[in-house]
Amino acid sequence: MKKLILLLVAISIFSCKVKQENQQVKSDVNITITADEVKETVSFLASNDQMGRDTGSEGLEASASYIENQFKQFDVKPYYDTYRDNFKVQDMDTYNVIGFLEGSDAKLKNEIIIIGAHYDHIGTKAKMVELDSIANGANDNAAGTSSVLAMARYFAAKKTNKRSLMFVLFSAEEMGLLGSKHLANRLKTENANLYTVVNMEMIGVPFQDRDYVAFVTGYGKSNMAEAINGYVGSKLLGESEIAKQYNLFKASDNYPFYEVFKMPSHTISSCDLSNYDFYHHVHDEIDKLDYDHMANLINQLIPGIEKMSNTPTKEIQMNNE
Structure with a gap:
């Protein structure tokens, strides 16, 4: 014995x-995110087969299944019983797709960082342009979706996050931020302990005349951009005056979380409508994007998210405006 x-x-x-x-x-x-990796995701989501990924469409269903399969391959678990967070839009069933990586620290894992992007788009256009009616939505927002999946792969493999990470691909953004509104209210009802939201939107093209790679919407509402720049050791993120002019802070899926949770919640983008001519256009196609730029932005951002997930105190704070 x-x-x-x-x-x-x-x-x-x-x-x-x-x-x-x-x-x-x-x-x-x-682990390095490659241009080929992000292009593969964009190429599936923004192909003609998905017919513009309109809410309630077969193309959106195929896109959701693709995202689910990616999460499974990465060993990213569902947050709820399944990956799909179901809700109704008018008489249609639709769904956010949510993956979850629990943090490694016994205390900090109770705090959740959301990394999100919308995967829907506007479907087809009534008026054809050069015999094309499909609004493929490559930059808006297959590009952002590709970055969320790339970061999910990275963190699932590295397992370096002390805080928990929730990877959310939102539906019905194009119908009025309906997916993010649904999830923000659901998580509030469930008393979720959210730390911050980093939303990725239209990162498919670079700026040519800026001293930063991407901008943060609502730049002055928190210290997120300043903190991430400090974490990565460069001016990765800046403030876009054009984004302020168009009030883009309220135009993407960060905003419902800001409203409901009163916490730092921002969108990161490298397109403020001044450097891309195909917003909501049938020519927003796969071949218009710069995949080296996308991979570069994601690879620079990841250490900032990693550090954000591991600081012993909440360093991302709201500013007094």
Whole structure:
């Protein structure tokens, strides 16, 4: 019996050691987001087959299934019983798609960072342009969706997040931010402990005349941009005067969370409508995007999200305006 107990203890110690070594390998592995990776996602979502991913359409259903399969491949778990957060739009059934990575810290894992983007678009246009009626929505917002999936793959492999990460692909954004409004209210009812929201929108093209790579909507409402720049050691994020002019802070899925939770909630974008001519246009197609730029932005942003998820205190704070 004594020998058996010693053997079990030895097995337990060995198992713990292997587990620790595996965790170490996970955190040390080098992962780089590639242009080909983000292009593959955009190419599926923005293909003619998806017919513009309108809410309630077969194209949106196919896109949701694609996102679910990506989460499964990455070993990102559902937040609810399934990946789909169902809600109604008029008489249509639709759904946000949500993946979840629990944080590694016993205390900090109770705080959730949402990394989101909308995966729907506007479907087809009544007026054809050069015999084309499909609004493919490559930049708006297959591009943002690709960044969320890329970050989900990264963090699922690295397992370096102490806070929990919720990866949300919103539906019905184009119908008035309906998916994010639904989820914000649902999470509020469930007393979810949200830390912040980082929403990704139209990152498919670069700026040519800015001293930053992307802008943050509602720049002055919190210190998020300043904090992320400090985390990554460069001026990655800046303020767009054009975005302020168009009030883009209220135009994407960050805004319902800001309203409901009164916390830092922003959209990161590299397109403020001044550097892309195909917003809600049938020519918003796969070949119009700069995938090297997209991969570069995501790779620079990831260390900022990583640091945000690991600080012992809440460093992202609202500003007094």
